[in-house]
Amino acid sequence: MKITVPIIGGPYTHETSSINRLMLWVMLALLPVTAYGLYLFGWPAIFLFTVTVLTAIIAEALSLWIARRPIKPFLLDGSAVLTGWLLALTLPPWAPWWVGVVGSLLAIVIGKQVFGGLGQNLFNPAMVARVALLISFPLQLTTFVAPHPLFAAGSPGFMDSLHVTFGHAAQLDGISSATLLGHIRTQLSQGIDLSKALLNQPSLTQLLWGNTAGSMGETSALLILAGGLLLLARRIISWRIPVAMLATVAVLATIMHMLDPLRYPDAAYHLLSGSLMLGAFFIATDLVTSPVTGKGQLLYAVGCGLLIYVIRSWSGFPEGVAFAVLLMNALTPLIDYYIKPRVYGRTHRGEPIQYADEATSKKS
């Protein structure tokens, strides 16, 4: 019997893994915090989430079509959905629809497809969009609302919510509520120290569960952690990036808090507020844009943590996860260039290993 299959190098067996499976696991890990966010902020959040994800899919399909690449396999790989999904989670839940649309277009077209599509982008697409939106539309991107759970008294109904998302954003003025980080920043800039600024602010338990004002999927540290642990258990991400990133922020926060407790909130506030948790488990761990070696990942994560703390404490922005991740993304090629694993049988410098007794092993 002649065998006619094309000959291609082995192996002729494979782990049951694929890109779409990988993306599906990440989505599954995001499910708890997403469901909670959508519930917490009601119909407007659901509308914004849907619009953002749909735009991402359409933008991906159109880009592939223009580039004359096969649409089906790339659309089904799930990466576009995930990008839209992650972007939506970082948006203020009651932001107008066009924020999601512009954001997804930025993420998919500028952040990903312009670089060559899946696997080729230098920067995390969702963070490219997040930063571009923040700089272009600061008002919409910093207008947060207090939780308005679905079907709760005082929450907008379906029709009213359509108006929130697809109508005029100005109506939000009455019910807007600052995030904890935003509040601290404003208070400190007005010369009010933390002993007063933290009064009447969400408690640590509240931050842990997530019943506070904030971005759609960033409020519940606990649910994000649950999703992150799932990814760790499935070995889709390694512990290095989340652990090193959170530890860096925690260490810096603790030191600064000890130096000046009235100006610098302690580690718990830093870890549980803002985008840090989501960033550590789902954003900075993005496979495409993070380094490939263990040591490289540690360096990258420490860099992210350091930048986040610096931006949060001393810059004009209350939050810095997106900026920090983008800056470290830019360093990823450099990190991968300089930090490589040691090759078997070679020293770190790439020379063949020499044993002291080698002379005795080879007879002349």
Place this chain on the structure above:
Amino acid sequence: MKLFKIRGGVHPDDRKKLSANKAIEPMPMPKLLRIPLQQHIGAPAEPVVRKGDKVLKGQLLADSKSVISAAVHAPTSGQIMAIGNYMAPHPSGLPIRTITLKPDHDDRWIELPAEVDPFTLTLDEIVKRVADAGIVGMGGATFPSAVKLGLRKRYELHTLVLNGAECEPYLTCDDRLMREQADDILDGIRIMMHALQVEQALIAIENNKPEALAAMREASSGFNKIKVINVPTRYPMGSEKHLVQTLTGKETPARALTADIGIVVHNVATAHAVHDAVRFGRPLISRVVTVSGGAIQQPRNLHVLIGTPVQDLLDYCGGFLEQPSHILSGGPMMGHPIPDTKVPVIKGFNGVIALTAKETAIRPPMPCIRCANCVTACPCGLVPLEMAARARNGDLQGAVDLGLMDCIACGSCAYVCPAHVPLVQYFNYAKGELTLRQRAEHKQAETKRLAEQRAVRIEHQKKAKREAMMRRRQEAARKKAAAQTTETEV
């Protein structure tokens, strides 16, 4: 014994249950045997018989004429039908020199020397007997074993490692051999230890083969220099350098041999062949082959004569359950597809594996998403994704700088790649292309050298001619002058 951890590696489903409990059974005599003259690394053997000759079982058919080569013997008695070209048991399916033997079904042995006590032989005699028997590494690498047994002359050796890891999925031939013929293997090990003059032998067996472990432990119980070591089941444990590192904690330096750190590694089946060859003078004319895979009706372990067509093995195992997607020689990690089932079994075939499409799980490749699973899996500490990107763009030097030549092609990277990038294919392509270029460069350099030498030679000749001419002229001038002087004197 304390074991050491190796980097990376993968845990493929070993699928050994399919054939692990099937005892080795002999195959019926095939109608024709096709015996390739190159079944090993090195130069092909040179035929010493002619078409039409009647040969006996074990008779020399082709002799090894260079240092790295191996002799080939008649697997049974019969008549030489042809010495010509036949499809190679290699993915290319290119024709190679092959002797066709028609068995006469008498299966009559050539007169064998009387049984000897190997420990009365000189070390060189042992090595010669192994060379004469045409033994090659039977784990699949097929390096002539006699060369490896002669390493004592160039290296200070202390340990012989017996590779019974059998880390490839599906394969159970070494497992069965260790279970069923442990004493013979042990005798082979003692002979090899003697030939290599080493202090100890370590038999390494992966812990997914408890019966083989027990059998080898029992066989080796009387010998305190021979230890059976239970090594973790992890691919590629059977890689020579990684096995040595697991056992000793020492890495073999890059571009060197394990002999450089005083260790020689042989496969357990090779030890069995050494026992046969040195003690009884029987050459290597058969081997145990695992026939397995999801597409095989009845997976088995068969004792097969070298030269038996693969089709015969498949037929003996009841044919296919379903049309296989691939038929491989060797295991699914490092085995090669065979081009046709008419190709013969050779010394390095440890398995014939027919895999279903579900088992091969081949999918169209997607772009690399830099997940770094390949970096974690690589037992050699390489960054496969970067090497593949270079090879793909034709930047061969870039791939070499990243360690292409340190790659052992184990396939762990491609096995875990979620994008199903054919990484090994890229590396094989780059290595092949480099060899071609080096050969072309070498040829160019040689041509240049010869041309220059010729120019120098011609220049020398011309110069010699000129000088001779000058000398003659001077001579003539001198004579003339002398004559004149005489004249004036007169």
